[in-house]
Amino acid sequence: MKQLFKRPVTWVTVIACMVILLVVGRQMFWEGNPQTLPSFSVVVYGSSTQRWNAFDQGVRQACSDFGYAKPMINIPGMKADYKGQMQLIEREINNGAQGVIVTCEDSENLQPYFDKISNKTAVVTVLNGVGDQSSIEPNYVDLGRELGERALETGGKNILVIDHHMGRNSVKKSFAALIERLEESDVDVTIHSLTDMEGLETRALYSLLEKTACDTLIALDNETLEAALTAKENLSSPINLYGVGNSEKIIHALDKGMIQGICFINEYDAGYLSVLQMAEKLGIRTLSFPREIQFLCVTQEELYHQENERIIFPFY
Amino acid sequence: MKRLKRLFNTGRNYIHRKSIQFMISISFTLVAIGCMVTMGSLLYTQSTNSLKNTIMQENQQLVNQISLNVYSYTQNMKRISNTMYYSVIKKADLEKTNFNKELALLYEVKDSLVSIACFRENGDVVGATPISAIKEDVEITKQEWFIKANDIIENPHFSLPHVQNIFEDANRYRWVISLSQMVELNYGGIPERGVLLVDMGYSGIEQIFTQMTSDNAGYIYLVDSSGELIYHPHQKLIYSDLYSENNKQAAKYPDGKHEETFEGIKRQVVVKTVGYTGWKVVSVIPNSEFSVTFGQMRTLAFFIVGLAIVLLVVANSFVSSRVANPIKKLEESVKDLEKGQLDLDIYVGGPYEIQRLGNTIKSVVEQMRGLMDDILKEQEQKRKSEFNALQAQINPHFLYNTLDSIVWMVESEKNTEAISMVTALANLFRISLSKGQNIITIGMELRHAAYYLQIQKVRYKNSFTVHEEIDPQIEEYSTIKLVIQPLLENALYHAMEPMSGEGELVIRAYKENEDIYIEVTDNGLGMTREKVDTLLQGDELPVEGKKGSGIGLRNVDQRIKLYYGSTYGLEIESELDVGTTVRIHLPALKMDEVLQKEVTV
Numbered sequence: 001m002k003q004l005f006k007r008p009v010t011w012v013t014v015i016a017c018m019v020i021l022l023v024v025g026r027q028m029f030w031e032g033n034p035q036t037l038p039s040f041s042v043v044v045y046g047s048s049t050q051r052w053n054a055f056d057q058g059v060r061q062a063c064s065d066f067g068y069a070k071p072m073i074n075i076p077g078m079k080a081d082y083k084g085q086m087q088l089i090e091r092e093i094n095n096g097a098q099g100v101i102v103t104c105e106d107s108e109n110l111q112p113y114f115d116k117i118s119n120k121t122a123v124v125t126v127l128n129g130v131g132d133q134s135s136i137e138p139n140y141v142d143l144g145r146e147l148g149e150r151a152l153e154t155g156g157k158n159i160l161v162i163d164h165h166m167g168r169n170s171v172k173k174s175f176a177a178l179i180e181r182l183e184e185s186d187v188d189v190t191i192h193s194l195t196d197m198e199g200l201e202t203r204a205l206y207s208l209l210e211k212t213a214c215d216t217l218i219a220l221d222n223e224t225l226e227a228a229l230t231a232k233e234n235l236s237s238p239i240n241l242y243g244v245g246n247s248e249k250i251i252h253a254l255d256k257g258m259i260q261g262i263c264f265i266n267e268y269d270a271g272y273l274s275v276l277q278m279a280e281k282l283g284i285r286t287l288s289f290p291r292e293i294q295f296l297c298v299t300q301e302e303l304y305h306q307e308n309e310r311i312i313f314p315f316y
Numbered sequence: 317m318k319r320l321k322r323l324f325n326t327g328r329n330y331i332h333r334k335s336i337q338f339m340i341s342i343s344f345t346l347v348a349i350g351c352m353v354t355m356g357s358l359l360y361t362q363s364t365n366s367l368k369n370t371i372m373q374e375n376q377q378l379v380n381q382i383s384l385n386v387y388s389y390t391q392n393m394k395r396i397s398n399t400m401y402y403s404v405i406k407k408a409d410l411e412k413t414n415f416n417k418e419l420a421l422l423y424e425v426k427d428s429l430v431s432i433a434c435f436r437e438n439g440d441v442v443g444a445t446p447i448s449a450i451k452e453d454v455e456i457t458k459q460e461w462f463i464k465a466n467d468i469i470e471n472p473h474f475s476l477p478h479v480q481n482i483f484e485d486a487n488r489y490r491w492v493i494s495l496s497q498m499v500e501l502n503y504g505g506i507p508e509r510g511v512l513l514v515d516m517g518y519s520g521i522e523q524i525f526t527q528m529t530s531d532n533a534g535y536i537y538l539v540d541s542s543g544e545l546i547y548h549p550h551q552k553l554i555y556s557d558l559y560s561e562n563n564k565q566a567a568k569y570p571d572g573k574h575e576e577t578f579e580g581i582k583r584q585v586v587v588k589t590v591g592y593t594g595w596k597v598v599s600v601i602p603n604s605e606f607s608v609t610f611g612q613m614r615t616l617a618f619f620i621v622g623l624a625i626v627l628l629v630v631a632n633s634f635v636s637s638r639v640a641n642p643i644k645k646l647e648e649s650v651k652d653l654e655k656g657q658l659d660l661d662i663y664v665g666g667p668y669e670i671q672r673l674g675n676t677i678k679s680v681v682e683q684m685r686g687l688m689d690d691i692l693k694e695q696e697q698k699r700k701s702e703f704n705a706l707q708a709q710i711n712p713h714f715l716y717n718t719l720d721s722i723v724w725m726v727e728s729e730k731n732t733e734a735i736s737m738v739t740a741l742a743n744l745f746r747i748s749l750s751k752g753q754n755i756i757t758i759g760m761e762l763r764h765a766a767y768y769l770q771i772q773k774v775r776y777k778n779s780f781t782v783h784e785e786i787d788p789q790i791e792e793y794s795t796i797k798l799v800i801q802p803l804l805e806n807a808l809y810h811a812m813e814p815m816s817g818e819g820e821l822v823i824r825a826y827k828e829n830e831d832i833y834i835e836v837t838d839n840g841l842g843m844t845r846e847k848v849d850t851l852l853q854g855d856e857l858p859v860e861g862k863k864g865s866g867i868g869l870r871n872v873d874q875r876i877k878l879y880y881g882s883t884y885g886l887e888i889e890s891e892l893d894v895g896t897t898v899r900i901h902l903p904a905l906k907m908d909e910v911l912q913k914e915v916t917v
Contacts (some may be wrong), residue, residue, distance in 0.1 A: 272558065
């Protein structure tokens with residue numbers, strides 16, 4: 001036996017055996033434990049988590065499908081501006097997040113910050129990107145034009161377009177497209193800015209609507225549309241409301257006929273695809289997936305059409 | 317083909333040149349690897365098939381269970397509907413009463429019930445719970461569930477999941493599955509068609525699937541008979557075209573297991589129809605799900621086979637070394653033996669067969685040693701015999717006596733006789749020495765004997781006669797030297813001397829078959845049989861100092877035997893008072909043959 005272990009071939013065999021064991025053991029461990037996504041966070045804008053239920057569902061579905069840990073949705077809350085978002089993102093990074101999915105409150109002001117952190121943190125922008133970077137979002141130009149089409153269908157002649165949250169690329173792009181479409185037709189278009197009116201949108205809109213003679217109001221984001229809805233509820237004269245909205249309040253208003261038409265963005269898909277892009281940026285998984293998400297323009301009559309209700313109403 | 321053959325031959329020759337240990341090791345290792353790989357493959361195949369069958373069976377059971385649960389769900393709806401219809405609606409006269417209370421009671425019983433409502437043929441609501449107010453803009457008669465209930469009056473109709481939108485339900489948008497069936501309403505005895513609508517919460521269906529499929533491979537979904545999705549874990553993604561499903565095709569499958577390829581992915585599909593609804597529970601397991609498990613099994617099988625092979629290789633090395641090492645040691649002993657080391661210790665060890673071999677070789681070596689010792693002894697004896705013969709030949713007494721005779725002749729002025737004597741003596745010694753050769757011709761040996769007799773005749777004053785009967789052809793044959801002269805000497809001393817002038821010596825030399833015989837016969841006193849027998853016995857050579865040359869018959873006999881073998885030598889025949897014949901028996905070997913043999917040796 002001693003002679004056996006004096007031979008080189010014996011030692012080569014033993015070492016080869018150990019290497020095989022190591023490789024096989026690692027392989028078995030690796031296959032038994034699918035790759036997990038490193039920790040990432042989700043930061044949205046606004047002050048209400050309920051507004052983001054569909055988006056959250058999409059994120060959770062993606063995490064469930066691919067075995068990733070489900071992150072919490074972080075909302076700035078009271079500090080519902082880009083600075084609040086930056087603070088949140090910074091906190092998440094300090095807590096170990098290697099990536100962050102962000103719906104940007106202010107595309108322009110957040111861009112330098114994202115440029116600064118992008119070398120150590122993977123950033124995925126969704127619904128609202130920064131600069132020319134790709135973002136998971138609908139085609140806002142098409143959305144703006146479609147919204148304009150719908151508004152014109154009801155025969156409105158005097159259209160008021162609210163200029164608010166123009167810091168968001170989504171609003172900026174859809175606004176430009178909407179105005180372009182409206183200006184192609186023979187209608188009067190008034191643009192009213194609500195900049196620096198954060199928290200006072202409802203009152204401002206109410207005052208505006210009382211004074212102006214518009215028959216149609218178009219708002220290009222959910223919060224502004226909700227404010228317009230509230231303002232409209234207290235108005236004596238009827239006015240057609242159109243806008244971009246996703247919240248239950250907006251849907252209910254559409255159902256009730258308080259809003260005549262909305263552009264509904266498929267935020268469920270947005271949440272789902274944002275996780276795929278995060279996995280891609282973190283080098284965990286590469287799948288081909290679309291970067292453009294669906295939007296629907298629906299009226300009250302179309303709300304319960306099968307193809308619409310499946311997108312608009314969540315399964316819970 | 318030629319190249320292959322050449323390669324094969326090269327390989328075979330290479331292997332043949334390798335050691336036993338290598339051969340044993342390689343053979344066992346290859347066999348072990350072959351067996352392990354075969355076994356491993358068979359086990360892996362068996363295990364994977366078994367696992368696959370197990371997974372499919374489990375899946376089948378799961379599908380059956382889900383199907384039962386969904387059936388139970390639909391049965392519940394049907395039970396509610398039937399209870400409402402047969403226990404309440406049919407018995408009620410709607411002219412006089414309504415059944416809102418019963419509706420409310422029934423509604424309270426079932427948690428998953430979203431609403432129950434009954435409508436007239438024109439769409440007017442007869443009763444509804446929990447909310448009876450219908451939305452203004454909703455036309456009941458145009459609702460799909462209403463139309464289907466009126467189309468298929470025999471059976472209840474189950475709708476696809478949809479958002480309930482007919483009631484004024486503030487801020488509540490519930491996904492429901494509607495059961496609608498045509499009912500007969502009674503208005504003061506006048507029957508009227510109506511439609512009973514039972515809305516069950518879709519979450520009931522969703523829970524059945526999510527609870528039962530959380531840990532399983534693949535996924536399970538539910539379709540109606542036309543392939544429309546009722547439940548799918550990726551429903552939302554399918555609706556927005558981010559995900560595809562083969563639901564339309566699956567709805568056409570009969571119940572049981574199927575294999576399909578969808579979007580390039582092979583999948584195992586199990587289908588089970590739910591009761592009478594026509595819905596189908598479809599289980600899908602992509603083959604890649606098996607691959608992950610199979611991959612782990614394959615890795616484990618590879619690991620076990622690999623480890624077993626490694627252990628077998630080590631064991632093979634150990635066993636082959638145990639077998640081969642004793643053979644190697646024995647081989648080394650034999651190599652040393654080849655080099656001529658006869659005194660080495662032959663290795664005896666290892667397995668029984670190797671021990672036997674070692675013992676046998678050891679015995680052979682010992683025999684060889686013995687034989688070589690014998691040969692050495694023989695050589696030594698021969699050398700001694702010859703030395704003695706030579707030495708005896710230079711016996712001073714013979715020389716002194718002969719020289720005395722010569723002196724006497726010279727003094728007597730018998731110069732011619734003296735010259736003859738000296739010449740004979742010189743020739744005698746010349747032949748005795750023969751330049752150191754041991755083998756001479758019989759002719760020379762006879763001449764040697766003749767010179768000896770010539771000298772002795774003078775000394776014995778011609779008191780005996782010598783007759784020679786020599787076959788001339790044998791003179792060229794060989795013999796060892798100094799074989800006849802001792803016989804003559806013996807005859808002279810023991811036979812001629814006592815005869816007082818009447819002694820007779822006869823020397824015969826002849827060939828018979830392949831043997832040469834040289835006889836020295838005397839007419840002396842003879843010997844007894846016993847004396848004859850003792851003459852050639854014993855190992856000692858004659859002691860010096862005795863009469864004559866002292867070589868003796870024994871010496872001659874031993875030398876002949878040493879040289880030519882034991883079949884040759886001296887034969888003595890003697891008869892008392894008649895005489896004695898001593899016969900030299902030699903092989904008929906010509907001189908040149910013997911010389912050539914010596915050269916070869």
